[in-house]
Every structure is written in C-alpha cells, then in structure tokens.
Amino acid sequence: MPTRKTSITRLAGGAVIAATAVTLALVGPGAATAAPKGPNNGGNTPNGPTIDIQLLSFNDFHGNLEPPVGSSGRLNLPGGGNTDSLTPPGVGGVEYLATHLAQAREGHRYSLTVAAGDLIGASPLLSGAFHDEPSIEALNALHLDVSAVGNHEFDEGYIELQRMADGGCLDDGDGANNQNSCPDGSFDGADFDFLAANVVYEGTDQTILPAYSIENIKGAKIGFIGMTLEETPDIVTAAGVAGLDFKDEVETANALVPVLKAQGVNAIVVLIHQGGTPPSSAAYNAACGNGAEIASTSPIIPIAKNLDPAIDLIVSGHTHAPYICNIKDPAGQDRLVTSASSFGRLYTDTNLTYDRRTQDIVRTSVTSANMLVTRNVDRDPVQTDLIAKYKELVKPIASEVIGSVTADITRAINAGGESALGDLIADAQLADPSVVGPYAAPVIALMNPGGIRTDLTYAGSSWGEAPGQITYEEAFNVQPFNNYLVSLDLTGAEIKTLLSQQWSGANAGAPKILQVSEGFSYTYSGTTLGQVTLNGVALDDTAVYRVVTNNFLAGGGDGFPAFLGGDKVYYGGLDIDAFAAYLTAHSPYAPTPLDRIIKN
Incomplete structure (x- = not known):
C-alpha cells in the first residue's frame, strides 16, 4: 500500500512551526512525513487574544484547466442575466482562479485554501489524457491545503486515487488508450492533503487516505474532516470501489470530534462532497433568505442538522450549485454551509475569528461570500505555462x-x-x-x-x-x-x-x-x-x-x-x-x- 502523507504547517517564509499527524484513529497504516506545507500566508506577530483567519474554498473543479465554454462557463448574475454579459465574457479557468485566489489573500495575514471534492475525474481531455496529473499540478500551484475526496476521484479506482495523493507513474503504454502518464518522466502527487474519513477497506476501520488534517496557524489549530457522500458506490464504477466500505457521513464526522479534541483541536471544519439544490435561477452570490433556499429534499440538510455542534463550518459540493446557507446544528445554533458551484467559476471567501482562550472559532464571527472568477484579471503565469506544456503534449491526440x-x-x-x-x-x-x-x-x-x-x-x-x-x-x-x-x-x-x-x-x-x-x-x-x-x-x-x-x-x-x-x-x-x-x-x-x- 502507498505511504500516506502527513500535514505539516509552515509560515509563509517556510519555517516549520508545527506538525500534526493525520494517521491516528480511523486513518490507514503506513503514514510517512511529507514535505512541509500549510497556510499560504503567514506572519510572525500574534494577533492578541483572537486571530482572524481567512478560508478560501471551492469544489467540483473536474480538471477544468482551460476556461470552460458554453453553459459551463456561465453563472446567473443578481437581477437576472448571466456572466456572458461580463467583459470578457464567461467565468472560470485555472489561470484566472489562481489570480483571484492570490488577490483574495492580500491583506489577510492568515489564509487557508480548501476544497470539497471532485477536483479530478470527468475532466476535459487536456487533463484526462494524462490521468489528471496536470490538474493535481495545477492545484498544487494554487496553494491548495486540504481537500475532501468526491465520487469522481474514484473514476479510475482507489489505487489510482492514492497515486494522485502520493505520486508515481503508471506503466500505461506511453499513450495507450489515448492516455499517457508522466509524459515528461515524473509525477510527484498532491502537495495538499486528500481526506477520505468515511472510506475504509472493507471489513476494517482503516481509511484509504487520511481522515482528517490539522492546520496550525501560530498555535491556532483548525481540524478539517474530509468525506465523500455515502452513496458513492451507487454513482461510480463498481470496480473502482471494490473492496471498500463507505460509511455514514454524520456518524463518521461525529466520531472524529473527540479524536480531534483530544489533540487540543476545538475548531473543526467539515469538507463534504454532498450538497443541496437551490433554484436554478438563483444568483451566484445569493444566500439562503435571499434567493438561494435549497430544496427541502437536499441531502446536505439532514447531514448538517445532525453533525456535532462542535463542528463550526461545513464546506459542501457535488450538486454544482452556488449557495451560502445557515442550517441550525443539533444545539439550535446557526452554522454556515457553503458551496461554490463548479469548474472553478466561483470560490467562497469565508472569514472567521479564532478565540485563543477557548481555542475555538467564534461562530457568530463567521461570514462567507461567493466570488466570481472573472477573466478580466491577469492570468497566472505558472498556470499559463502548465497549460501550454500539456496542450503541446496532448496535441497529437486531441487535434x-x-x-x-x-x-x-x-x-x-x-x-x-x-x-x-x-x-x-x-x-x-x-x-x-x-x-x-x-x-x-x-x-x-x-x-x-x-x-x-x-x-x-x-x-x-x-x-x-x-x-x-x-x-x-x-x-x-x-x-x-x-x-x-x-x-x-x-x-x-x-x-x-x-x-x-x-x-x-x-x-x-x-x-x-x-x-x-x-x-x-x-x-x-x-x-x-x-x-x-x-x-x-x-x-x-x-x-x-x-x-x-x-x-x-x-x-x-x-x-x-x-x-x-x-x-x-x-x-x-x-x-x-x-x-x-x-x-x-x-x-x-x-x-x-x-x-x-x-x-x-
């Protein structure tokens, strides 16, 4: 079995300040220490009794490196219309997503970037022709910290998903079946933590990937629990999940709360690849109570209502919908549930206050907004070079x-x-x-x-x-x-x-x-x-x-x-x-x- 990565946080300057193992409790065997990684922005001065932290999130990227076209590159605007009316038209594209995320981090001393699954799988040919290795490289360059797995991460099987996390090349015949692993000789895998808390080897409690990750920002510990939807076996190829069990999302996350608390982690965020369905006419930035009410049958609702009150925020996905909604937890307190549509067209900008005395997130401080990934900003040169590299490599197949x-x-x-x-x-x-x-x-x-x-x-x-x-x-x-x-x-x-x-x-x-x-x-x-x-x-x-x-x-x-x-x-x-x-x-x-x- 491939070795697992651990999560080691660092300052922006690269100094290691803490290391938190993610191979405890429900996590599978064989953990190994990864290269240092962590918050995209750091600082050396404590922020007093509280610390302000930014959380940027997205979901359902599906390997969309180039700007998505047609309806896939549109979103509804407030008051009607769609993003075709923007100049230049459309939204999305990893070159622009990288720039928007970098701009969003400006002025925020502490920032983390997370995702809620389906980052790969069902991808355009530019990524799919290389087993989605280009997308993992692009997400590394975005400075992604943590992501849950989604159902599409299992499209080529869980062994392949583990390779996405750990790196290494496939012996696929150098382009056989119009796919070519490691066209330039190597693939290092994800710099971020792929989490799969509710996916275990059949008949065991050992997860195929880490169940959770702890990010440490100047002593402020935030635990991230990552899960896919329990019904994943119903919507992916049976061979890809053979030998695995998919556990109930609520039971899984609630069981991990005391595990995290035992490590001094009171601030907990769930990244879950399951979601809700707002009206199709809802604007990209609408919130519940302002046009984005999710349908009462949405599967995220009973999950959100039953997750432990100790969990402070839920970042969701799967339905490709944009929404920011408060759903009451079992203690009757409002708790934000967010989703940022799909294909890199949106990201969610969440800001929160961490109380150093309680070592927890101040729930009433949490605010979120969905932000358009417009194409009227400079393209990120690292992403542009990555796309150009793979467009040249894929040309004989694609054209x-x-x-x-x-x-x-x-x-x-x-x-x-x-x-x-x-x-x-x-x-x-x-x-x-x-x-x-x-x-x-x-x-x-x-x-x-x-x-x-x-x-x-x-x-x-x-x-x-x-x-x-x-x-x-x-x-x-x-x-x-x-x-x-x-x-x-x-x-x-x-x-x-x-x-x-x-x-x-x-x-x-x-x-x-x-x-x-x-x-x-x-x-x-x-x-x-x-x-x-x-x-x-x-x-x-x-x-x-x-x-x-x-x-x-x-x-x-x-x-x-x-x-x-x-x-x-x-x-x-x-x-x-x-x-x-x-x-x-x-x-x-x-x-x-x-x-x-x-x-x-």
Missing part, C-alpha cells in the same frame, strides 16, 4: 479529426427525455464489435444521461478544423470517463424492470431517462411503463436479449440494480473508442428524429 456532423448534436431532451446525442452514443455502443466476444451481438444499447457531459457543435473549432469536423478532443469531452462497454443477457421482464427503475427507487425523486439505441422503443405515462418494442415487435417477458451498456450502469450505478441480474457478462473496449469509431464510420453524421422514447 485528430475523427469525423464530421451536419449540425449541432446536443444533450437537449424532448418531452420523453430523449436527446440526439443520447441516440448517437447508444447507436455507437450497439455497433461496437468489441462487446460481442463469444456471445451473440447485442440488440439493445442503454446509456445513462449523466454520462453525457457536453455537446457536439457544428461551429466549434479548437484546433483550426473546418466547421462540422469533430476532433478526438471534442468526442472525449462528451464521454470523459474511460468507461468500458459491457454486454450481458437480460430477459424481457428484466428490461422492463430496468426501465421502471428510471423513475422509481433511488430515482423516484429525480428520474433518469436512459438513452436507447435504434430499433428499441417504449412509451410511458407518469410512472407507468407502456408498450416496449424491439424492431416493432413487443418485448417477450421470457425471451433473453443481449444488451450493451457501460460498466458504470452494468454495476448497478445510477439506481439501476436490475443490471446486476444479467447473465453472460462480457467486457469490451472503452466507450470513447466506440464513439469515435462510429463517428468515423458514419460521417457526416446528421441528427435523427427523436422518436424512440414516447411520453404520453
């Missing part, structure tokens, strides 16, 4: 034209939940020869809508290609997970059960309409499944049909456990390879009528 389209092929759904891009992906999976193996060829393909991450646009041209031409990078950004395609046998009755799970069970509150291949069709009304046909013939409940999907769904992900009943399971190639090959074979591709899924 290859693999096909063309006659019009935009988008994720926009009709009344039944069907999209043109969903149809294209399902058809590509059905046509992929790698999933046949020793069995019959699949006759039905099913694709989860959440795995379709962006659109194919006719006018887009990131490498100078002609209008309509699609590069490998554009295709990759649609399906960035490197999932494997899986074929399996299901009966007609099992397929109908699967379709009904789109709006029942785990999906009852937020239906997920699977995208389907040509020739397969069904109707539904509300939560009632209607006629299901294959090539115009009603599905036979007792007949066996060969189905292809990705390994995420095949493992029961996204609330579709019916897949787990499949027989003769066979793994094929990568989904992106099937997608790219289909585009090549069917160019120029035109969108097809949306008539496969009919809602009555």
